[in-house]
Amino acid sequence: MVAAVAAAGDLDRAEAAARDIRPGRSVKALAAVVNAAAAAGDVDRAEAIARSVTSPREQAQLLAAAARSTAAAGDLDRARPLADAAEAVARGITWQFAQMWMQAEVAEALSVVGDLARAEAIACGITGPEVRMQALAALAVVDADHSRHLAEAAAATALDITGSMLDVHALTRAFEKIAIAAGIDRADVLARRISDPNRRETALIGVVEAAVAARELSRAEALARSLTNSYHWPPVLTVVVEATAAVGEFDRAEAIAVNGRNQDDQTRMLAAAAKAIAAVGDRDRTRVLVDAVENAARNVTNPHRRTGMLTLIAEAAATVGDLDRAEAIVNGIDDPEQQAQALAAVAAVAGDPHSTRRLITDAEAAAGRVTELYGKARALVAVVEAATAAGELDRAEAIARGITEPDERARVLTGVVEAAAAGELDRAEAVARGITEPEEQAQALAMLAETASPARAGHLFGHALAVGSWSALLPAMARRYPQVVVKIIDELYEHPE
Known part of the structure; x- marks a missing residue:
């Protein structure tokens, strides 16, 4: 609400409303007012609001926000003193945890206003290694002149992280940025210096993601294959398979898939390849893969994994117009909830309105055979979403109203x-x-x-x-x-x- 009023230009009322919010929760609302004032060119007002807050942490946060918004509006001369002020206030934060995160925010503000040297100095001075790693990695992708140095520093900091509370997603994102800044090969070397096997692979996943984004797919494959954790490598290598197929390298995508470490994972990756190839439009290649996956899936003992594979190839078959084959595959799924979800997935890509309506009817019927309450709800939700996506809104509404x-x-x-x-x-x-x-x-x-x-x-x-x-x-x-x-x-x- 405060943000909308501020965006409408009524900064007086927006500020008054923000200050009336319970202490400890008002800073987000005040930040909206600060950002609106700075964007409108009223930098004095943005600074005055920020400085009126007595909490050092919140004042530094608002000053950093004012600096970023003022810089975004093109006034770097006014933005730099605001970033300086945020840095000075952040030094007075006594709670170490809050100070660390505020230093990272100040470093970002300084980088936005162009003071990269000071941003680096502040980031390097953050005492908590996890926060320091994230701050340095973020700087590495914006400071072209020092990107390699900052990436190396971020990676070195990762080695200092101890304890069991590490945010693994933060580690993956940091090494994705390190790879962008220092290059895939160097990031690989840096990630492998991490002694803990699970953390090392978590970092390498970020490098793989950067390689995929850069379309260095051979490198991405090699990195993915170097992973040993059975929870890590199958989904990561599947991403490589999908990306390879998406750029038209069908033979290569299949070769990657069939060289998986076990039959189940090979089949799952071939199913993903089939769906990706179908999206590109190669009907003949898709049909060959659908045949191969369907035959192999019969030997998959885990029913949920088998259903997932069959759903993927059914979607692939439907995407290239082979609806009879798609339906035959889905009808081979025994569990009614999973069959309903698979039929809904096929209906969403069927294309032909008549076939879509028929598939939705079949999916609804399968959902009706589910006896467990929440399982039935999940199945019906999938059917409603497919009907909605297909524009069958009357049908979607009618089915939705039957969800208990x-x-x-x-x-x-x-x-x-x-x-x-x-x-x-x-x-x-x-x-x-x-x-x-x-x-x-x-x-x-x-x-x-x-x-x-x-x-x-x-x-x-x-x-x-x-x-x-x-x-x-x-x-x-x-x-x-x-x-x-x-x-x-x-x-x-x-x-x-």
């Missing part, structure tokens, strides 16, 4: 509302009004109101306010009618009781 789990029912009905809003606003409103959960109905109506005509938007918001929480609807109202929300804010200040 209220949250899932409301969620997929909201998806139907959103799809209908593109061209059938009356239909969308009718579906929204039929959602039985009051808050979800209110949110669906508010979503429609944001793009409706002025007269209709008021009508929709009025009904939403009648059934839902007005405070939850204020953000949507602020985006459409910021001045109305300003009046609400004024009323709250004049009559707080």
Whole structure:
């Protein structure tokens, strides 16, 4: 709400509303005002708001935000002193954990305003190795003159991380940036210096992802094959297979897949290759792979893995127009929940409206055979989503209303509302009004109101306010009618009781 009012240009009211939020939660709202003021060229106001906050951590955070927004607006001369001020305030933070993260934020602000040397100095001075690693890796991809040096420093810092609380996703993202900055080969060498096997492979996954993004697919394959953890290498190598097929190197994609370490993983990767090749449009190659995977999948003992493989090749067959084959594959799935989900997946790519409707009918019938309550809900959700994606909105609504789990029912009905809003606003409103959960109905109506005509938007918001929480609807109202929300804010200040 505060962000919308600030974006509308009413900085006085936005600031007042932000300051009225409970301490400890107001900084995000104030940051929205600071960003809006800086973007509008009122740098003095942005700085004054930031400096008015007494908490050093929050003041430094707001000053850094002001520096970034001012730089983004093109005023580097004004942005640099703000970044300097953020650095000075951050030094006064006494809680070490908060200071570390604030130093990383200040380093980012300094890099944005062009003071890369000081950004590096601050990043290098962060005492926590995990935070220091992330800050240095982030700088490595923006400082072209020192990218190699910063990447090396980030990788060296990774060696200093001890304990069991490391965020593995942070390690992967850091080494992806290290690979971008220092090159794939050097990042490989740096990652292999990590002694802990699991962390080493987590870092190497980031290098593989960078290699895939750079289309260095042979290098990506070699790196993926060097992984030894059975939880790591199959999905990573599958990504390489998909990327290789997507650029038209079909023979290479198949060769990678068939050289997996066991039959199950080979089959799973061939199924992924089939789907990727189908998306490119090679019908003959897709059919050959579908045959191979279907035959191999019969020997897969894990039913969930087998179903996943069969679903992939069924989608591949349907994508190249071989619907009879796709249906035959899916009909071989025994579990009704998984069969319903697979039929829904095929329906989503069938293309032909008549076939899509028939597949949705079959998927609904399969879902009806599921006896476990939540399993039935999951199956029906997949069917509704497929029907919605295919534009079969009447059918989607009818199936959705049969879902007994209220949250899932409301969620997929909201998806139907959103799809209908593109061209059938009356239909969308009718579906929204039929959602039985009051808050979800209110949110669906508010979503429609944001793009409706002025007269209709008021009508929709009025009904939403009648059934839902007005405070939850204020953000949507602020985006459409910021001045109305300003009046609400004024009323709250004049009559707080």
